[in-house]
Amino acid sequence: DWTPDMFAETVIAELKEQLGDDKVVLGLSGGVDSSVAAILIHKAIGENLHCIFVDNGLLRKNEFESVLDSYKGMGLNVKGVDAKDQFYEALKGISDPEGKRKAIGRVFIEVFDQEAQKITGVKWLGQGTIYPDIIESVSVKGPSATIKSHHNVGGLPEKMNLKVVEPLKTLFKDGVRNVGRSLEIDQNILGRHPFPGPGLGIRILGDVTAEKVAILQEVDYIFVEGLKKRGIYDEVWQAGSMLLPVQSVGVMGDERTYERVVALRAVTSVDGMTADWSHLPYDFLQDVSNEIINKVKGVNRVVYDISSKPPATIEWE
Numbered sequence: 001d002w003t004p005d006m007f008a009e010t011v012i013a014e015l016k017e018q019l020g021d022d023k024v025v026l027g028l029s030g031g032v033d034s035s036v037a038a039i040l041i042h043k044a045i046g047e048n049l050h051c052i053f054v055d056n057g058l059l060r061k062n063e064f065e066s067v068l069d070s071y072k073g074m075g076l077n078v079k080g081v082d083a084k085d086q087f088y089e090a091l092k093g094i095s096d097p098e099g100k101r102k103a104i105g106r107v108f109i110e111v112f113d114q115e116a117q118k119i120t121g122v123k124w125l126g127q128g129t130i131y132p133d134i135i136e137s138v139s140v141k142g143p144s145a146t147i148k149s150h151h152n153v154g155g156l157p158e159k160m161n162l163k164v165v166e167p168l169k170t171l172f173k174d175g176v177r178n179v180g181r182s183l184e185i186d187q188n189i190l191g192r193h194p195f196p197g198p199g200l201g202i203r204i205l206g207d208v209t210a211e212k213v214a215i216l217q218e219v220d221y222i223f224v225e226g227l228k229k230r231g232i233y234d235e236v237w238q239a240g241s242m243l244l245p246v247q248s249v250g251v252m253g254d255e256r257t258y259e260r261v262v263a264l265r266a267v268t269s270v271d272g273m274t275a276d277w278s279h280l281p282y283d284f285l286q287d288v289s290n291e292i293i294n295k296v297k298g299v300n301r302v303v304y305d306i307s308s309k310p311p312a313t314i315e316w317e
């Protein structure tokens with residue numbers, strides 16, 4: 001029978017053979033797939049794997065620092081690149097979801113390309129592509145189809161004249177997690193919910209600014225940490241929050257307020273293709289809502305998304 005250990009062992013041996021003394025560059029996203037792909041390649045070729053982790057300014061609160069630390073702790077040769085301002089600049093005034101995805105994808109490629117150029121003699125681009133990515137990008141015509149190309153750094157191999165190495169392309173998500181577990185990758189990385197490549201950029205409806213990102217990061221942090229503290233993070237397939245482009249009237253003390261509305265979203269799913277809204281406990285929702293409104297300046301109303309996919313999607317954009 002096939003085991004994750006055997007898979008890892010076989011793949012590492014194949015990678016050694018295939019890559020020899022060549023250098024590989026790989027973009028880490030903080031997600032499960034790119035992390036497991038990186039560890040496999042690292043085990044095969046060590047320091048000849050050069051990882052790049054880009055801070056696009058659209059990550060969760062504290063995510064860049066904490067994930068970069070985990071990567072270093074796992075022994076990866078990784079460079080963190082702060083490109084926040086470049087992304088914000090490119091996103092200025094763009095409200096259309098696909099326009100934002102395109103801008104984010106374009107800047108990512110620019111930044112990644114620039115960093116990769118600094119590594120002399122690199123021959124390969126490592127990618128965390130998994131089987132559903134390949135299927136989805138041919139069968140789905142939707143928001144997520146477009147991005148998969150950014151997520152997996154589409155366009156780069158041709159541009160940089162690199163060969164592509166994709167050690168996970170026969171696996172489903174569960175298989176990737178099992179292989180990751182057998183490689184003893186941090187649960188903090190393995191167990192995390194999926195997070196879209198364009199990040200908070202597509203959870204801020206309308207145009208993206210650093211100020212809006214800061215608000216949404218606080219909201220998201222309270223929600224996700226709340227799920228963890230309550231012990232229900234693992235029951236949810238994906239959770240996040242959306243900053244809506246509307247203001248609502250509220251009351252604080254004896255003052256009238258007119259502030260932002262956020263929507264919380266949590267779903268159960270197997271593969272993200274279909275999803276149900278999570279029936280989170282009312283008292284949990286109440287606590288999270290109170291904490292958000294009390295702590296996050298500029299937000300005075302919280303709503304919970306009870307739409308299933310289809311006909312809704314998981315993300316709002």
Ligand code: XMP
Binds near residue numbers: 315
């Ligand atoms: P939807 O909103 O299409 O999301 O139901 C399904 C899954 O795909 C993720 N998603 C994306 N992932 N780039 C990504 O890397 C994207 O542009 C993108 N759009 C959606 C979404 O978070 C969910 O897990």
